[in-house]
Amino acid sequence: MNENSWNLIPGNLVSDNLFSISLILLLFVMGFSFGLDKEAMVKLKRTGTKILVLPFLVALGSLLGGLLGGLVLHIDIVGSMAVSAGYAWYTLAGPLIGQLFGAEFGVLGFATNFLRELFTIVAIPLIFRFDRHAPVASGGASTMDTTLPVIVRYCGSDMLITAFSNGFILTLMAPFTIIALASLI
Amino acid sequence: MLDPTDLLKLLLPLIGGILLGYLLRSKAQLKLDKLTFVIIIALIFSLGFGIGSNNELLGSLPKVGLSSLVISLLAIFFSVFFVKMAKRMVKF
Numbered sequence: 001m002n003e004n005s006w007n008l009i010p011g012n013l014v015s016d017n018l019f020s021i022s023l024i025l026l027l028f029v030m031g032f033s034f035g036l037d038k039e040a041m042v043k044l045k046r047t048g049t050k051i052l053v054l055p056f057l058v059a060l061g062s063l064l065g066g067l068l069g070g071l072v073l074h075i076d077i078v079g080s081m082a083v084s085a086g087y088a089w090y091t092l093a094g095p096l097i098g099q100l101f102g103a104e105f106g107v108l109g110f111a112t113n114f115l116r117e118l119f120t121i122v123a124i125p126l127i128f129r130f131d132r133h134a135p136v137a138s139g140g141a142s143t144m145d146t147t148l149p150v151i152v153r154y155c156g157s158d159m160l161i162t163a164f165s166n167g168f169i170l171t172l173m174a175p176f177t178i179i180a181l182a183s184l185i
Numbered sequence: 186m187l188d189p190t191d192l193l194k195l196l197l198p199l200i201g202g203i204l205l206g207y208l209l210r211s212k213a214q215l216k217l218d219k220l221t222f223v224i225i226i227a228l229i230f231s232l233g234f235g236i237g238s239n240n241e242l243l244g245s246l247p248k249v250g251l252s253s254l255v256i257s258l259l260a261i262f263f264s265v266f267f268v269k270m271a272k273r274m275v276k277f
Contacts, residue, residue: 035206
């Protein structure tokens, strides 16, 4: 994978810069609309610290999904759980899982987590109808950057902190979860 | 791995935006929807462009197609399911 200043996605210089600029701009605009919104702080106080539980629920759900996926597909369960432990962070999952579980799982790790992020972006209107927090759950670690903008757009600007902290915590958890699973092979 | 400077690059514009929005509260009533939409398109385009320009990646995707679809959908389903169940038990 190519190196870029973000270490978030592979790609050439053009897409790297466009990605970086878009992301910075978007985060700024997101923050700006959050700051403007008089209701935002009220809504935020109402949700409180309970919202920190969310990433752990997402992690559990993802791992269960990975476990069942491995059973259904008749592939190594630890491997499939490691794949789901990427929580949509495909640029970590691909290489790390490839290193620890072999090339095939590495590719699976990349593809699965990429699809997860893509699905979240594309199907967000559907996902949102199921539950207000569902897109954040679906997006996993990507809710701190790549899916943050679409989430704020569909779920409201009061979802900003929830989505960002969810993504942040899952981003921290992903490598540890994958490495911990690797020790179980 | 997540790099401290990466986090700073993400947090700074976010916090900067929040501060500016807060300061301009009584003065600005901008319609940011269209601008946001355009930037989202740019973001998604650059993601796609990056993926598309990487031959290694593209070649490997068809091989694991079905498996990755199954695992990703199951992971999403249970993540959403657990969150929804938790919301029913505890108000958040």
